[in-house]
Amino acid sequence: MYFKNVLANNSVKNSLIKECSANRIPHAQLFFGGDQSQHLPLALAFSTYLFCEKKTTDSCGKCVNCRKMFKLTHPDLHFFYPTIRVQQPKEKIAESKKCFPNFQKTILEDPYLSLQNWETKLKSSKTANIRSADLIEICKISNLKSYQGGYKVFIIWGAEKIITKSSAILLKTIEEPPPKTVFILISNDPNKLLSTIKSRLQEKKMTTIDSCVLLDHFKKKCPELNEAMIKDFVRKGESNYHKTFELLINPVEDGEIFNNFVEWIRLCFLSTNKKSKYEGDFAIIKLIDHCAMMASLERAAQLSFIKSTAQVFRRAFLLNYEPSLVVEPSIKHPNFSLDSFSKYVNNYNVLEIFALLSNTHYYLHRYSNSKILFLDLSFRLGKLLHKKP
Numbered sequence: 478m479y480f481k482n483v484l485a486n487n488s489v490k491n492s493l494i495k496e497c498s499a500n501r502i503p504h505a506q507l508f509f510g511g512d513q514s515q516h517l518p519l520a521l522a523f524s525t526y527l528f529c530e531k532k533t534t535d536s537c538g539k540c541v542n543c544r545k546m547f548k549l550t551h552p553d554l555h556f557f558y559p560t561i562r563v564q565q566p567k568e569k570i571a572e573s574k575k576c577f578p579n580f581q582k583t584i585l586e587d588p589y590l591s592l593q594n595w596e597t598k599l600k601s602s603k604t605a606n607i608r609s610a611d612l613i614e615i616c617k618i619s620n621l622k623s624y625q626g627g628y629k630v631f632i633i634w635g636a637e638k639i640i641t642k643s644s645a646i647l648l649k650t651i652e653e654p655p656p657k658t659v660f661i662l663i664s665n666d667p668n669k670l671l672s673t674i675k676s677r678l679q680e681k682k683m684t685t686i687d688s689c690v691l692l693d694h695f696k697k698k699c700p701e702l703n704e705a706m707i708k709d710f711v712r713k714g715e716s717n718y719h720k721t722f723e724l725l726i727n728p729v730e731d732g733e734i735f736n737n738f739v740e741w742i743r744l745c746f747l748s749t750n751k752k753s754k755y756e757g758d759f760a761i762i763k764l765i766d767h768c769a770m771m772a773s774l775e776r777a778a779q780l781s782f783i784k785s786t787a788q789v790f791r792r793a794f795l796l797n798y799e800p801s802l803v804v805e806p807s808i809k810h811p812n813f814s815l816d817s818f819s820k821y822v823n824n825y826n827v828l829e830i831f832a833l834l835s836n837t838h839y840y841l842h843r844y845s846n847s848k849i850l851f852l853d854l855s856f857r858l859g860k861l862l863h864k865k866p
């Protein structure tokens with residue numbers, strides 16, 4: 478990865494280059510903030526630059542070290558990242574090393590990978606973490622000589638996933654690292670890091686990405702799509718790399734989602750009365766079928782549905798306070814009136830509704846059983862819609 482391939486963040490790039498030229502590289506750094514998609518590419522660009530034998534204002538891309546970095550095979554680059562524990566608790570194997578071929582392939586395909594997408598790729602309902610065996614491995618490797626006699630670089634991606642009770646293992650190594658050892662901790666949530674570790678890191682705060690920069694990037698990445706469409710996705714994705722990319726690869730029609738929502742929410746509403754009928758059938762039976770249908774969709778479409786549902790509830794709640802609120806065309810439907818619906822979303826149930834939607838989104842992302850999740854969400858939501866002060 479070159480510096481030039483990292484979007485935005487020019488001031489951080491410049492300070493990294495400056496520190497390198499002055500040979501005053503902080504031995505432990507924290508990359509955080511801004512658009513999270515750029516954390517890992519920047520760590521890769523910096524490591525490549527550090528190892529490069531003919532660097533100027535960027536890596537040369539031709540020397541043996543650059544070539545190894547482009548394939549992520551440099552022997553002095555060490556990755557640690559969240560994984561799922563597959564061995565027995567007594568076996569102490571550094572999973573980051575064991576899973577590296579999968580991680581390497583994933584990063585080579587998409588260096589802008591999000592932590593969420595990596596966890597989705599692991600296809601497990603268990604939580605991915607960085608555990609003590611990985612931290613012990615970091616300490617062990619850092620005390621060995623580097624293979625090529627130069628720097629050793631440790632990239633710890635998703636550092637907030639380091640198990641808190643194990644974090645102290647790293648303290649001494651990060652405080653007094655062996656010479657020519659650089660730690661780059663990357664975190665989307667640095668407040669979860671042990672404060673004694675965080676205080677030893679030099680912070681590099683990333684920036685957000687300008688919508689024009691994102692538009693240019695995706696025009697090159699997706700030349701088959703027209704500019705107006707990409708522009709629309711950048712706007713819908715709120716100029717966030719991952720949100721925009723998700724829309725580009727899973728373009729779900731707003732209308733299609735909303736038709737689905739209208740039928741589903743009516744069934745949820747009717748589900749509190751066992752005798753309620755919907756189009757000639759018992760509403761509960763229809764609701765169960767509807768949940769099965771939603772569970773059969775792609776996981777990304779299920780997640781989009783929950784996000785869109787949260788949007789509709791948000792608009793409905795706001796309408797109670799701002800009657801002049803303009804209703805977006807995407808939430809208009811002949812069988813649905815946001816105005817009437819808003820009367821059921823109020824101060825007495827809104828917090829519980831959002832907590833429910835957020836939990837469902839979380840567990841869907843963790844590959845829990847979607848049919849059970851949708852059923853549970855539907856019945857709870859039905860009750861909440863009828864909740865009275």
Ligand SMILES: [Zn+2]
Pocket residue numbers: 528529530531532536537538539540541542543544
């Ligand atoms: Zn080079």
